[in-house]
Amino acid sequence: MSLITLHYDVPGDDFTRAGEASGNVKTHLKKLGFNPTVVRNVVIALYEAEINMVIHAGGGEIDVEIDPDQIRMVLTDHGPGIPDVELAMQEGYSTAPDNVRALGFGAGMGLPNIKKYTDDMQIETEIGVGTTMRLRVDVPA
Amino acid sequence: MTVKEFAQQQSLTVAVEGDLSREIGGGYCGDLLSWVMSRAESDDCWFTVMGNVNAVAVSVLADCACIVLCENAPLDDDAKLKAEQQGVNILLSEQNAYTLAAALSKAL
Numbered sequence: 001m002s003l004i005t006l007h008y009d010v011p012g013d014d015f016t017r018a019g020e021a022s023g024n025v026k027t028h029l030k031k032l033g034f035n036p037t038v039v040r041n042v043v044i045a046l047y048e049a050e051i052n053m054v055i056h057a058g059g060g061e062i063d064v065e066i067d068p069d070q071i072r073m074v075l076t077d078h079g080p081g082i083p084d085v086e087l088a089m090q091e092g093y094s095t096a097p098d099n100v101r102a103l104g105f106g107a108g109m110g111l112p113n114i115k116k117y118t119d120d121m122q123i124e125t126e127i128g129v130g131t132t133m134r135l136r137v138d139v140p141a
Numbered sequence: 142m143t144v145k146e147f148a149q150q151q152s153l154t155v156a157v158e159g160d161l162s163r164e165i166g167g168g169y170c171g172d173l174l175s176w177v178m179s180r181a182e183s184d185d186c187w188f189t190v191m192g193n194v195n196a197v198a199v200s201v202l203a204d205c206a207c208i209v210l211c212e213n214a215p216l217d218d219d220a221k222l223k224a225e226q227q228g229v230n231i232l233l234s235e236q237n238a239y240t241l242a243a244a245l246s247k248a249l
């Protein structure tokens with residue numbers, strides 16, 4: 001049994017609400033007393049993944065499991081899928097449209113940041129079906 | 142130096158008052174949210190021209206001491222509302238990020 005499990009529905013194309021799930025997870029982690037580095041790593045990775053769902057996939061769902069020794073996050077969407085994951089993982093690669101760039105997104109840093117701030121990152125994606133991202137952040141003993 | 146002291150020193154307009162007694166630990170300049178998100182540090186004073194709701198979210202997540210909107214960059218209404226709800230300090234200035242960051246650097 002996990003300490004806490006959390007579930008969020010992330011609406012698509014609603015930039016005003018993007019970041020709510022990450023913010024809520026942050027509040028939980030802080031309350032539970034996780035160290036600031038762990039909180040920061042989780043929040044950076046989750047926010048980037050959450051924003052990607054909103055920008056690129058029309059929203060989706062997030063499940064978070066918080067254990068004393070690790071935090072696991074699963075993000076599921078039914079968007080277009082990622083045709084070339086290796087390419088998408090490159091810093092600076094972005095298909096974000098101009099209106100999204102004007103908001104400060106689309107730097108092509110999201111996936112690289114997620115990789116950098118997590119201990120494990122798995123992407124399952126199928127064109128026309130969607131993308132599932134599994135992330136894990138370990139808590140140092 | 143607190144957010145309030147910096148605001149007074151540089152004649153910044155307080156657009157949203159969260160906790161102005163918060164200590165500023167450093168500064169960060171940038172408008173690309175992914176960069177700021179992963180590189181700004183807790184207690185940083187964030188200089189930007191991004192006055193939208195996502196900037197407020199990033200400020201909360203990165204735990205910045207305040208947002209300073211430079212060069213009269215506009216603050217969106219929904220961003221102001223969100224900042225009020227979340228207690229995010231937002232200051233306004235007609236000066237650019239370079240000038241303000243240099244002033245902060247001297248003051249810290």
Ligand SMILES: Nc1ncnc2c1ncn2[C@@H]1O[C@H](COP(=O)(O)OP(=O)(O)O)[C@@H](O)[C@H]1O
Pocket residue numbers: 048052053055056057077079080081082088089093094095096105106107108109110111112131
């Ligand atoms: N959930 C997703 N569904 C579909 N495509 C995605 C998803 N997440 C990322 N991508 C693709 O991967 C690219 C790189 O993502 P990222 O590194 O976050 O950069 P950015 O979001 O700034 O474009 C995106 O531009 C997009 O083409």
Ligand SMILES: [Mg+2]
Pocket residue numbers: 048051052106108109110111
């Ligand atoms: Mg992204």
